Amino acid sequence: MRLTRYFMPVLKEDPKEAQIVSHRLMLRAGMIKQQSAGIYSWLPMGLKVLNRIQQIVHEEQARAGHIPVLMPTIQSADLWRESGRYDDYGEEMLRITDRHKRDMLYGPTNEEVITDIFRAHVSSYKDLPLTLYQIQWKFRDEIRPRFGVMRGREFLMKDGYNFDLTRDAALHAYNRHLVSYLRSYERMGLQAIPMRADGGPIGGDYTHEFLVLAETGESEVFYDSEITDLKFGSRAIDYDSVEQCQAVLEEFTSRYARTDETHDAAIFDQIPEERRRTARGIEVGQIFYFGTKYSESMGATVVGPDGNRTPVEMGSHGIGVSRLLGAIIEASHDDKGIIWPEGVTPFEVGIVNLKQGDASTDSACEALYAELKSKGLDPLYDDRDERAGAKFATVDLIGLPWRITVGPRGLANNKVELTSRRTGEAVEMSPQEAVSRLVEVYQPVKDAAL
Numbered sequence: 001m002r003l004t005r006y007f008m009p010v011l012k013e014d015p016k017e018a019q020i021v022s023h024r025l026m027l028r029a030g031m032i033k034q035q036s037a038g039i040y041s042w043l044p045m046g047l048k049v050l051n052r053i054q055q056i057v058h059e060e061q062a063r064a065g066h067i068p069v070l071m072p073t074i075q076s077a078d079l080w081r082e083s084g085r086y087d088d089y090g091e092e093m094l095r096i097t098d099r100h101k102r103d104m105l106y107g108p109t110n111e112e113v114i115t116d117i118f119r120a121h122v123s124s125y126k127d128l129p130l131t132l133y134q135i136q137w138k139f140r141d142e143i144r145p146r147f148g149v150m151r152g153r154e155f156l157m158k159d160g161y162n163f164d165l166t167r168d169a170a171l172h173a174y175n176r177h178l179v180s181y182l183r184s185y186e187r188m189g190l191q192a193i194p195m196r197a198d199g200g201p202i203g204g205d206y207t208h209e210f211l212v213l214a215e216t217g218e219s220e221v222f223y224d225s226e227i228t229d230l231k232f233g234s235r236a237i238d239y240d241s242v243e244q245c246q247a248v249l250e251e252f253t254s255r256y257a258r259t260d261e262t263h264d265a266a267i268f269d270q271i272p273e274e275r276r277r278t279a280r281g282i283e284v285g286q287i288f289y290f291g292t293k294y295s296e297s298m299g300a301t302v303v304g305p306d307g308n309r310t311p312v313e314m315g316s317h318g319i320g321v322s323r324l325l326g327a328i329i330e331a332s333h334d335d336k337g338i339i340w341p342e343g344v345t346p347f348e349v350g351i352v353n354l355k356q357g358d359a360s361t362d363s364a365c366e367a368l369y370a371e372l373k374s375k376g377l378d379p380l381y382d383d384r385d386e387r388a389g390a391k392f393a394t395v396d397l398i399g400l401p402w403r404i405t406v407g408p409r410g411l412a413n414n415k416v417e418l419t420s421r422r423t424g425e426a427v428e429m430s431p432q433e434a435v436s437r438l439v440e441v442y443q444p445v446k447d448a449a450l
């Protein structure tokens, strides 16, 4: 993409309405525009990152054997009456009446619709295990939408639902989701710590929230500092192996890590003092085993091997896809702007032309641009007629992890400069070398998708 042909409405001033850094930077970088409280348009660069996050989620869901579907945003109230949640859900549900005076709603979550699909088409244990998921917009009429995409009213969520014959099989599905989430967040450059969450009325140990540590997080969290040393990494895992998934769950959840909802000071105080941490965190996902809560009330049963019908065992598992943009920025920025992790960056590299209009500099930039593209990289070429300082400020603000600076002085010796956004380190090299360095840098990102 050439910047002169792109649509990236960068703001010069700090927007007054933004209270936290991610919201401020997303507005300044021209990624989103608020349309109503908690409702946003996604401008091209915001959409690019949103799509990259979705892509990672899809790839990791596929790896775990989960099947994508797409359910409507507008749902019938009758389904929610069957589960009993229509009256329970309260003010957060956006209720709509159609022209025939039928009660509809904009889905805040999808347990009812997915259970309806299941009961219409599955009746034998032979079709299990089954996990269906979607990435779809949700609406929750939050009382205080704030912090930009972090707490919106309309937001994009991955929601997945497992269907299993037995409780043990459903718990394996739970563990499988935990593994796939660890991998997904790491590919986004995030450490998201599974923390024991509140099971609500259902109770039990079988819900974890994934939290990204950040000062601006809305949850208070308590954890054993050893947990931050854990890394899932590129280990190979067989998602069908009960033992392997269970082992990962144990590794990542055996140390103390809880939100204020489940915090237990007596247990916490048994951890050696130097390892006790109190901090704040952003919830970027949650996994939940709830058994037959919906299958019983909605009549989703399967015939088991013994010929008897039993309600199917279920769980639901969410990732806050649009919230993740905010969480990533909160975890990765400096005073100049965003620092995108390589796995989600909107463009892999920015090309800065120091002397726009100079024939040889222009053609060197064009050649570099073409070469990067031919290697499967996506560069943003700042071809504006602007001062170098302004161009640097823009690439820094929008957070591209790498910058290639091209000017007549360097070119005289066949040199350009490759600069890391994260470390600020700048190295002179030939344009060819810069391209091969970037191909190398992005190889792990490509490999992680395989």
Ligand SMILES: Nc1ncnc2c1ncn2[C@@H]1O[C@H](COP(=O)(O)OP(=O)(O)OP(=O)(O)O)[C@@H](O)[C@H]1O
Binding pocket: 109, 140, 142, 149, 150, 151, 152, 153, 154, 155, 156, 157, 283, 284, 285, 286, 318, 319, 320, 321, 322, 323
């Ligand atoms: N209003 C929102 N705006 C953006 N993302 C959200 C919002 N509400 C929930 N999410 C994201 O969707 C994921 C799954 O939804 P879930 O039902 O667990 O949310 P929740 O526990 O009600 O979230 P919260 O406690 O933050 O209100 C959450 O982990 C979160 O990342």
Ligand SMILES: [Mg+2]
Binding pocket: 209, 283, 285, 286
């Ligand atoms: Mg939650």
